[in-house]
Amino acid sequence: MTQEKEITRVQELTYELKVVDVMTADIIAVTPQTSMKELREILRTNRISGTPVVEGNRLVGIVSIEDLIKCLADGEMDVSVQEKMTKKVETFYADEPLVRAVSKFDRYGFGRFPVIERDQGKLVGILTKGDIIEGLLKKLESDFTEEEVRRFRRYRVSQILKDIIADKSALIFQYNVVGQDFSRAGESASALRKTLLYLGLHPQIVRRVAIAAYEAEMNIVIFTKGGQISAYVEPEQIKIEAHDTGPGIPDVERAMQPGFSTAPEWVQELGFGAGMGLPNIKKCVDEMDLISQVGKGTDLKITINIKGRGN
Amino acid sequence: MIKLQKIVKELSLEIKCAAHNLDRQVSGGYASDLLSDVMANSKKDNIWITLQIHQNIVGVASLKDLAGIIIVNGRQPEEEALKKAAEENIPIMLTKLPTFEIVGRLYKLGIPGMGDAEEV
Numbered sequence: 001m002t003q004e005k006e007i008t009r010v011q012e013l014t015y016e017l018k019v020v021d022v023m024t025a026d027i028i029a030v031t032p033q034t035s036m037k038e039l040r041e042i043l044r045t046n047r048i049s050g051t052p053v054v055e056g057n058r059l060v061g062i063v064s065i066e067d068l069i070k071c072l073a074d075g076e077m078d079v080s081v082q083e084k085m086t087k088k089v090e091t092f093y094a095d096e097p098l099v100r101a102v103s104k105f106d107r108y109g110f111g112r113f114p115v116i117e118r119d120q121g122k123l124v125g126i127l128t129k130g131d132i133i134e135g136l137l138k139k140l141e142s143d144f145t146e147e148e149v150r151r152f153r154r155y156r157v158s159q160i161l162k163d164i165i166a167d168k169s170a171l172i173f174q175y176n177v178v179g180q181d182f183s184r185a186g187e188s189a190s191a192l193r194k195t196l197l198y199l200g201l202h203p204q205i206v207r208r209v210a211i212a213a214y215e216a217e218m219n220i221v222i223f224t225k226g227g228q229i230s231a232y233v234e235p236e237q238i239k240i241e242a243h244d245t246g247p248g249i250p251d252v253e254r255a256m257q258p259g260f261s262t263a264p265e266w267v268q269e270l271g272f273g274a275g276m277g278l279p280n281i282k283k284c285v286d287e288m289d290l291i292s293q294v295g296k297g298t299d300l301k302i303t304i305n306i307k308g309r310g311n
Numbered sequence: 312m313i314k315l316q317k318i319v320k321e322l323s324l325e326i327k328c329a330a331h332n333l334d335r336q337v338s339g340g341y342a343s344d345l346l347s348d349v350m351a352n353s354k355k356d357n358i359w360i361t362l363q364i365h366q367n368i369v370g371v372a373s374l375k376d377l378a379g380i381i382i383v384n385g386r387q388p389e390e391e392a393l394k395k396a397a398e399e400n401i402p403i404m405l406t407k408l409p410t411f412e413i414v415g416r417l418y419k420l421g422i423p424g425m426g427d428a429e430e431v
Contacts (some may be wrong), residue, residue: 093403189370270365271361271368274346
């Protein structure tokens with residue numbers, strides 16, 4: 001089962017990765033005028049079995065250890081590379097997906113392919129089977145590490161809540177909301193949502209919390225000079241408290257009516273303040289308590305049950 | 312279900328950001344310019360049609376896990392909105408058409424609305 005999945009992932013990676021991602025960009029190349037004797041030294045000192053032949057930036061051939069052996073046997077070590085190199089070179093384009101390269105390796109049986117840029121034909125790298133394997137392994141490893149980190153994070157925090165032995169326990173997150181700043185409006189709700197998802201809470205629950213927190217945050221941004229949003233994550237429920245220090249709601253009952261709004265026109269033009277915030281909150285929570293005093297401020301307390309409704 | 316990619320192609324939308332995230336399946340559509348309304352009524356993986364261009368649309372789309380935003384009437388989103396959308400990986404697409412027309416075309420492509428969408 002697992003193995004099947006991994007094979008699929010490797011195949012997937014060969015589509016995701018491009019030749020340029022795994023090739024060796026540090027190229028050792030020779031010129032057509034290089035002698036076979038010099039080539040022998042280059043291959044030996046770099047421990048490679050062949051090199052591309054370039055003139056300026058342009059690829060004109062490829063020469064391998066086999067060509068060298070032939071010259072040795074024939075005693076032709078003084079001739080230049082251009083007489084012995086393969087001139088019709090099979091190449092890859094840098095932006096080709098790796099899967100095409102893999103099939104070409106199979107088809108031709110060569111050990112290496114020069115990699116060229118599609119537009120200019122400039123030589124930019126060289127690709128061997130070893131490069132492909134190394135590239136795939138590196139990518140798999142980084143995927144694996146990311147997944148591990150995610151899993152570890154999720155496991156750890158969701159387990160903490162379960163493992164705590166106490167008559168009452170809660171994780172508390174507090175967010176400061178800046179009033180009148182629309183450029184940052186929604187950030188607290190967004191941060192809370194991400195945090196709860198990390199905690200491993202059910203996405204349906206998280207969605208409801210996010211909507212309620214968003215609307216509460218928007219109210220603080222639109223109408224006040226600022227405040228706080230606090231979330232208490234308990235084993236059975238999530239409580240959210242939105243607190244601000246004014247101006248307060250004169251008629252709470254009216255404020256709860258869908259469509260009733262006291263938001264200024266410019267705010268409404270932005271698509272806010274449609275008189276739906278508080279009704280929206282009410283729709284997605286299990287308990288809601290709104291206490292407001294004109295001139296003092298507003299406290300909104302809501303509860304969303306983790307088990308039960310709408311789950 | 313239909314992919315964002317196909318919608319962009321069929322309706323010649325101009326894609327402004329998160330162009331690599333077009334592989335997403337679209338569960339349905341929702342059209343509204345009131346953010347609270349979208350918060351309340353849009354569904355996960357919906358495509359959202361609006362004329363709002365400020366960055367808070369990205370917040371809403373992110374919180375509701377929407378598939379993408381289509382901005383109508385040839386309006387250009389604000390710089391900050393694009394920046395945030397790129398961060399949150401939410402595709403923003405533009406059309407010169409007004410809401411009524413683009414919604415009609417989306418519907419014709421087979422994108423369902425609330426009434427005919429499966430509960431997500």
